[in-house]
Amino acid sequence: MKGLMMEYDLTIPAILRRAESLFADKSIVSRLPDRSLHRYTYADLGRRARSLAVALKDLGVQPGDRVATLAWNHHQHLEAYFGVPLLGAVVHTLNIRLSGEDLAYIVANAGDKVLLVDETLLPVIEKFRANVSLERIVVMSSTARPREGMLDYETLMASSDASRFEPREPKENDAAAMCYSSGTTGRPKGVLYSHRAIALHSMASAMADTLAISEGDVVLPVVPMFHVNAWGLPYTCALVGAAQVLPGPYLDGESLLDLFARERVTFTAGVPTIWFGILAALDKAPDRWALRPGMRMVVGGSAAPRSLIERFDKHGLRVLHAWGMTETTPLGSVAFVRSSLVGASEDEVYTVRAKQGLPVAFVEVRARGENGLVPHDGVAMGELEVRGPWVAGSYFSAPDDQGRFTDDGWFKTGDIVSIDPLGYIEIKDRSKDLIKSGGEWISSVALENALMGHPAVAEAAVIAVPHPKWQERPLAVVMLREGQKATEEELLEFLRPSVARFWVPDAVVFTDAIPRNATGKFLKSALRDRYREHVPTRI
Ligand code: AMP
Numbered sequence: 001m002k003g004l005m006m007e008y009d010l011t012i013p014a015i016l017r018r019a020e021s022l023f024a025d026k027s028i029v030s031r032l033p034d035r036s037l038h039r040y041t042y043a044d045l046g047r048r049a050r051s052l053a054v055a056l057k058d059l060g061v062q063p064g065d066r067v068a069t070l071a072w073n074h075h076q077h078l079e080a081y082f083g084v085p086l087l088g089a090v091v092h093t094l095n096i097r098l099s100g101e102d103l104a105y106i107v108a109n110a111g112d113k114v115l116l117v118d119e120t121l122l123p124v125i126e127k128f129r130a131n132v133s134l135e136r137i138v139v140m141s142s143t144a145r146p147r148e149g150m151l152d153y154e155t156l157m158a159s160s161d162a163s164r165f166e167p168r169e170p171k172e173n174d175a176a177a178m179c180y181s182s183g184t185t186g187r188p189k190g191v192l193y194s195h196r197a198i199a200l201h202s203m204a205s206a207m208a209d210t211l212a213i214s215e216g217d218v219v220l221p222v223v224p225m226f227h228v229n230a231w232g233l234p235y236t237c238a239l240v241g242a243a244q245v246l247p248g249p250y251l252d253g254e255s256l257l258d259l260f261a262r263e264r265v266t267f268t269a270g271v272p273t274i275w276f277g278i279l280a281a282l283d284k285a286p287d288r289w290a291l292r293p294g295m296r297m298v299v300g301g302s303a304a305p306r307s308l309i310e311r312f313d314k315h316g317l318r319v320l321h322a323w324g325m326t327e328t329t330p331l332g333s334v335a336f337v338r339s340s341l342v343g344a345s346e347d348e349v350y351t352v353r354a355k356q357g358l359p360v361a362f363v364e365v366r367a368r369g370e371n372g373l374v375p376h377d378g379v380a381m382g383e384l385e386v387r388g389p390w391v392a393g394s395y396f397s398a399p400d401d402q403g404r405f406t407d408d409g410w411f412k413t414g415d416i417v418s419i420d421p422l423g424y425i426e427i428k429d430r431s432k433d434l435i436k437s438g439g440e441w442i443s444s445v446a447l448e449n450a451l452m453g454h455p456a457v458a459e460a461a462v463i464a465v466p467h468p469k470w471q472e473r474p475l476a477v478v479m480l481r482e483g484q485k486a487t488e489e490e491l492l493e494f495l496r497p498s499v500a501r502f503w504v505p506d507a508v509v510f511t512d513a514i515p516r517n518a519t520g521k522f523l524k525s526a527l528r529d530r531y532r533e534h535v536p537t538r539i
Pocket of ligand 1 (some may be wrong): 181182228299300301302303304321322323324325326327330356413414415427430519
């Protein structure tokens with residue numbers, strides 16, 4: 001129609017063009033396996049991303065093909081984030097922590113043609129290589145070393161010429177990236193991210209009341225680049241011109257704190273387990289690292305207990321709690337404190353900051369209980385349903401698998417939530433982890449967060465165990481902090497003032513480690529198997 005805006009596709013090449021033309025000299029720093037730091041700029045990234053596109057094309061990769069990566073966070077992985085979509089192909093990040101069987105299934109299901117793999121992760125591909133038919137394997141390292149049956153990334157880049165790149169503007173609804181859901185039940189399922197979804201997600205992430213990432217920021221994504229696009233941060237940073245610091249394989253508290261201080265990091269993001277490691281290091285030696293005051297840290301992927309937020313505040317670091325999923329690119333909600341809460345008590349503000357937050361612009365939410373949509377009263381619980389421009393509309397190679405989508409086009413998250421009158425979402429449980437005792441729901445997440453507020457508790461997972469009278473009762477599985485002691489009765493006593501009487505777990509068992517899945521979440525199915533016979537007696 002005449003008089004309308006021009007057609008302009010929202011694409012990854014457009015993000016890269018902006019980064020190169022306006023922020024060419026902004027830095028991208030990577031920690032290499034030998035712990036040295038590699039430094040270059042967005043200008044270098046752009047040139048090398050084009051070289052990679054040319055090299056992949058020479059290898060026979062066509063628009064729409066999938067190119068897999070199996071790699072830590074570093075500059076070569078970032079080149080794949082941009083170079084593969086520049087070619088119109090799809091960058092498919094594989095989770096290095098999955099079993100060989102899952103990886104073989106995923107690579108075959110995605111139809112990956114080429115695999116870019118870190119030299120240090122070569123043992124991982126041996127777990128599945130025999131069962132897949134990849135055309136090429138390219139090894140990423142800083143030293144070119146010939147290997148039988150494999151190509152070397154730097155040799156390939158040296159013989160490729162960025163000037164041979166023929167720009168090919170993808171359409172905004174073309175696929176640019178791909179990731180498989182963690183699939184704690186059934187087979188993992190593929191989600192394809194379009195250029196448009198990633199571009200809009202980047203803009204929304206940068207908004208002041210979302211993650212507020214801007215040109216002056218120095219961003220260190222601890223969240224792996226193999227987990228939902230490192231929460232989109234590499235693209236958001238390129239769009240706004242923020243410097244990036246990529247930690248390589250070193251994700252322990254001390255290595256990260258060293259990098260935060262050395263590179264003057266202003267913004268970081270990761271799952272709670274990482275932050276517990278950092279807190280332990282900080283508590284031991286609070287003055288050892290000169291961190292940027294007010295450094296912001298996004299915590300997501302699992303619930304951020306209120307105690308974690310409070311403890312970081314004491315070190316002058318600000319936690320921002322966010323929720324998302326593989327199927328939502330991933331950002332869905334962020335717990336920013338809205339202006340009507342200015343002046344509220346400290347207790348109220350912490351309560352809000354520990355919720356999963358308000359939906360990000362263009363993400364619409366609702367919750368469905370047994371009798372339809374539940375009111376936003378902060379009490380009624382239901383399954384969270386979402387829709388928006390970066391929410392999956394179907395699964396890759398399973399277009400008929402409509403079980404997770406409603407008839408009117410919303411995605412069923414599997415998270416059981418309440419939504420309060422101000423719009424804050426609070427996750428009470430995963431639907432498959434719910435505890436139903438005598439017909440009443442008990443929130444395992446609330447019990448876990450409360451337990452993790454006890455000074456002796458490092459981690460706590462609460463599961464349902466079968467009960468002859470109440471059908472199910474909660475059992476707490478607790479890992480204590482190093483050198484700390486607590487008894488079962490002490491922990492139950494600690495919980496009593498903050499939860500309903502019937503919520504108090506029937507027993508606490510102590511363990512050395514809580515099993516986790518490949519994305520760092522508690523593997524409650526394994527705990528349920530382990531403690532199935534643990535018949536509680538308290539009630
Ligand atoms: P994944 O697709 O592996 O990223 O897992 C998504 C799931 O992680 C969500 O459906 C939630 O169950 C959980 N999750 C993500 N962020 C949070 C959060 N902030 N609090 C509680 N659970 C979360």
